[in-house]
Amino acid sequence: xxxxxxxxxxxxxxxxxxxxxxxxxxxxxxxxxxxxxxxxxxxxxxxxxxxxxxxxxxxxxxxxxxxxxxxxxxxxxxxxxxxxxxxxxxxxxxxxxxxxxxxxxxxxxxxxxxxxxxxxxxxxxxxxxxxxxxxxxxxxxxxxxxxxxxxxxxxxxxxxxxxxxxxxxxxxxxxxxxxxxxxxxxxxxxxxxxxxxxxxxxxxxxxxxxxxxx
Amino acid sequence: xxxxxxxxxxxxxxxxxxxxxxxxxxxxxxxxxxxxxxxxxxxxxxxxxxxxxxxxxxxxxxxxxxxxxxxxxxxxxxxxxxxxxxxxxxxxxxxxxxxxxxxxxxxxxxxxxxxxxxxxxxxxxxxxxxxxxxxxxxxxxxxxxxxxxxxxxxxxxxxxxxxxxxxxxxxxxxxxxxxxxxxxxxxxxxxxxxxxxxxxxxxxxxxxxxxxxxxxxxxxxxxxxxxxxxxxxxxxxxxxxxxxxxxxxxxxxxxxxxxxxxxxxxxxxxxxxxxxxxxxxxxxxxxxxxxxxxxxxxxxxxxxxxxxxxxxxxxxxxxxxxxxxxxxxxxxxxxxxxxxxxxxxxxxxxxxxxxxxxxxxxxxxxxxxxxxxxxxxxxxxxx
Numbered sequence: 001x002x003x004x005x006x007x008x009x010x011x012x013x014x015x016x017x018x019x020x021x022x023x024x025x026x027x028x029x030x031x032x033x034x035x036x037x038x039x040x041x042x043x044x045x046x047x048x049x050x051x052x053x054x055x056x057x058x059x060x061x062x063x064x065x066x067x068x069x070x071x072x073x074x075x076x077x078x079x080x081x082x083x084x085x086x087x088x089x090x091x092x093x094x095x096x097x098x099x100x101x102x103x104x105x106x107x108x109x110x111x112x113x114x115x116x117x118x119x120x121x122x123x124x125x126x127x128x129x130x131x132x133x134x135x136x137x138x139x140x141x142x143x144x145x146x147x148x149x150x151x152x153x154x155x156x157x158x159x160x161x162x163x164x165x166x167x168x169x170x171x172x173x174x175x176x177x178x179x180x181x182x183x184x185x186x187x188x189x190x191x192x193x194x195x196x197x198x199x200x201x202x203x204x205x206x207x208x209x210x211x212x213x214x
Numbered sequence: 215x216x217x218x219x220x221x222x223x224x225x226x227x228x229x230x231x232x233x234x235x236x237x238x239x240x241x242x243x244x245x246x247x248x249x250x251x252x253x254x255x256x257x258x259x260x261x262x263x264x265x266x267x268x269x270x271x272x273x274x275x276x277x278x279x280x281x282x283x284x285x286x287x288x289x290x291x292x293x294x295x296x297x298x299x300x301x302x303x304x305x306x307x308x309x310x311x312x313x314x315x316x317x318x319x320x321x322x323x324x325x326x327x328x329x330x331x332x333x334x335x336x337x338x339x340x341x342x343x344x345x346x347x348x349x350x351x352x353x354x355x356x357x358x359x360x361x362x363x364x365x366x367x368x369x370x371x372x373x374x375x376x377x378x379x380x381x382x383x384x385x386x387x388x389x390x391x392x393x394x395x396x397x398x399x400x401x402x403x404x405x406x407x408x409x410x411x412x413x414x415x416x417x418x419x420x421x422x423x424x425x426x427x428x429x430x431x432x433x434x435x436x437x438x439x440x441x442x443x444x445x446x447x448x449x450x451x452x453x454x455x456x457x458x459x460x461x462x463x464x465x466x467x468x469x470x471x472x473x474x475x476x477x478x479x480x481x482x483x484x485x486x487x488x489x490x491x492x493x494x495x496x497x498x499x500x501x502x503x504x505x506x507x508x509x510x511x512x513x514x515x516x517x518x519x520x521x522x523x524x525x526x527x528x529x530x531x532x533x534x535x536x537x538x539x540x541x542x543x544x545x546x547x548x549x550x551x552x553x554x555x556x557x558x559x560x561x562x563x564x565x566x567x568x569x570x571x572x573x574x575x576x577x578x579x580x581x582x583x584x585x586x587x588x589x590x591x592x593x594x595x596x597x
Contacts, residue, residue: 016409056495060457061405068406101304101317104401150315151541151574180515181538189542 009038013045014052016065018072025073035077042073046115050200060108063199067111074114087119090210091141094120095127096179097156102149105179105199109145112199118206129156129163136169143209145202146192148179157190174209178202217593223282224381227446231484231530233506233564237596239556240282240566241589242383242532246290247315247575248582249274257315257575258307261291264367268374275380278586284375285568287385287437287445288368292316293352293360298387298451300324300341300398302348315575323347324398326407329414337394337422338429344398365436372441384486386437387449388430388474391419392467396454404454408462415466423470427477434483447486447509448478456491468499479507486532490571491515497524505529506564514570522559531559532566535585540569540577545584552588561595 009028012020028038049066052058092113096106103125110122121135136144144164146157157177164170175192178201187195196202217238221229227240249270250260260267271284288294292303302319304310310317323344332340345354352360372382395415396404407415430448438444455467471487478485487500490513497520500510505528512518514536521531539551552567559565567589573582 018409059459059462060401061408061462062459064402064405065409068402099314101319104320107402150317151537152315152576154538154541181536183536183538185542186538 007041009041010045010048013042013066013069014048016062016069018065018069021069021073025076029077029080035080036082038073038077039081042070043115043117046070046112050112050116050203053198054200054204063108063112067108067115070115071111087117089117089119089207090143091119091121091139092143092145092206093123093132093135093139093141094145094147095123095132096125096147097153097160098126098128099156100148100150100153101125102179103147105149106145106147109147109178109199109202112203113145113206116203116207118203118210129160132160133163133167133169136164136173137167142173143206144173144175145206146175146177146190148177148182151181153179154182154186154190157186157192161191174205176202176205176209217591224443224446227282227381227383227566230564230566231447231506231509233527233530233562235563236593238591238593239560239589241568241586242281242283242285242566243535243569243582243585244285244572245271245274245569246286246572248573248577251313251575252579256306256312258305258312261306261316264291264371268371272374272378278583279590280380281586281590283381283383283446285383286449287372287382288364291364292349294364296341296345296349298389300344300348300394308351318397320397320400322398322400322403324395326411326414328398329407329411329418333414333417333421336425338425368437369440372437372444376442381443382445384447384449384488385445386430386433387451388426388478389451390455390467390470390474391422391426392455392458392470393451393453394422394426395419396457401454401457405457408458408466412465419466419470423473427474430474431477431481431483435481447484450474450478450485450487452487452489452493453491456489456493456496460495463496463499468496472499472502475503475508479504484508486511488571489513489516492517494520497521500525501528503529509566511566511568512570518555519558522561522565526559526562526564530564530566532568534568534570536570537574537577540581540585541574543578543581545578545580548581548584549588552585553592556589556592557594560593563595 009024012024053063094110096103110120113120121139123131148157161175176194176196177187177192178196182195194205196205220237226236229236230240247257250257253270292305295303302321304317304319306312306314375382434448458467475485485508488511493516509530509532511532512534514534518534
């Protein structure tokens with residue numbers, strides 16, 4: 001079997017060289033490298049980008065650019081994947097809670113989770129608890145991410161977690177919360193399991209939860 | 215140790231900015247929606263009636279025993295925001311329920327091609343084109359009268375505060391190009407622009423920076439000429455610059471911020487760097503600014519204790535009681551946090567106590583009272 005590129009692709013992604021990634025992916029596909037191999041290498045690059053972000057050497061715009069390059073590559077190779085488009089790492093439901101329309105942070109985390117092979121069900125902004133419950137039931141997702149920028153949204157987060165309990169889902173779903181003013185005090189108030197400081201932490205937490213679930 | 219006040223508020227503020235000794239730290243919380251909520255007035259009324267908004271803030275000021283200056287000089291309304299934050303806005307009573315705070319709705323209201331137009335023509339010609347995209351509800355022919363009304367409101371507000379002997383701390387904003395473009399393009403598209411078309415971005419920034427500075431200085435001077443004291447500082451907004459890598463920060467953010475700050479200082483204006491988000495990795499840059507001439511106001515995302523370490527001998531720091539603490543904590547929690555701020559950040563002077571960005575609408579009143587009370591009475595650094 002033809003193997004991939006000795007890490008050239010991952011390093012091109014790491015350096016955010018969009019054109020190089022594009023060229024390498026086309027070359028590899030033309031050489032007959034399996035799309036799964038290419039995807040795996042792209043994921044390795046994304047993991048390293050996440051690590052650098054967590055370590056303070058990469059910044060938000062670099063995450064956004066990396067997620068864009070990853071998304072473009074996925075578009076190209078997805079139709080060629082034999083085993084579906086991934087989601088091996090597990091299902092995550094994600095939303096900005098009711099009363100809050102801010103989604104910059106949420107969108108970045110969703111992109112990073114997808115880069116880490118999670119199947120993310122992004123419900124958008126201003127999402128009421130009942131829609132979240134419905135989606136959790138429909139997908140069987142074990143992880144719920146809630147985002148908020150406003151202090152008034154803490155109450156929406158709390159209401160969502162309470163609705164989860166009423167629906168009998170609380171023991172099966174790990175809840176992570178994040179956003180500008182969200183800290184440990186807020187986590188305790190809303191009754192979530194963890195609060196995350198940034199996108200990479202959200203990915204790490206989702207991985208931990210998925211591992212426990214398995 | 216109980217405080218014995220020996221300075222007037224304005225002396226205290228000026229001393230803190232100049233890194234000189236003070237009798238206690240100046241206390242200047244950023245109060246807005248909270249005042250309406252406490253007085254049982256809907257936010258819809260608050261955002262649509264500048265006189266009412268000012269009166270509500272004044273009532274809370276008096277109820278809570280006062281503080282050293284009122285924070286914002288300019289009544290903010292949906293028109294005023296267009297001059298500084300080019301984004302769609304959801305308004306209470308229109309897109310939102312009547313008692314919810316407004317929220318910016320970031321969309322791509324500026325295209326890639328617009329960079330070229332801006333590089334050619336400047337900011338205000340583009341602003342005129344963009345206006346219907348961000349305020350489709352306001353007919354463009356109303357712009358001159360809306361601007362006039364807002365300007366008169368600012369003067370009227372300042373007069374009203376001055377008539378009570380109260381200074382206005384800040385007003386009129388300059389928003390650096392990196393912030394403006396990031397909002398108007400959307401953070402995602404702007405981030406991609408930095409990689410895909412950096413020269414276009416820079417050309418547009420280079421074109422507009424002097425225009426932005428000139429307009430802001432003109433605004434500040436205009437207020438000063440028509441009021442007794444004017445504003446103690448001029449507002450300088452920053453958030454999104456922190457999303458950039460240091461390499462991009464040094465090309466697209468810092469040179470323009472620095473140019474604006476130096477121009478303000480040159481014009482005899484004290485810049486208030488109202489810098490939300492996490493500036494911790496960028497603190498060292500502020501040492502390039504003249505000592506004791508500017509204020510760094512941070513919102514609790516920047517590590518304020520680190521800021522003191524890096525900048526304490528160089529620049530006044532203002533902040534940063536976190537919104538979540540004011541909403542969820544107890545008065546004891548607030549007092550403990552404020553004491554720590556005064557103990558550490560207040561040591562050696564150069565500190566102004568404030569809320570981290572604005573006081574949340576749903577803060578507990580007893581927490582806000584605790585902030586003000588302990589801020590005005592606790593100062594262990596004399597002698």
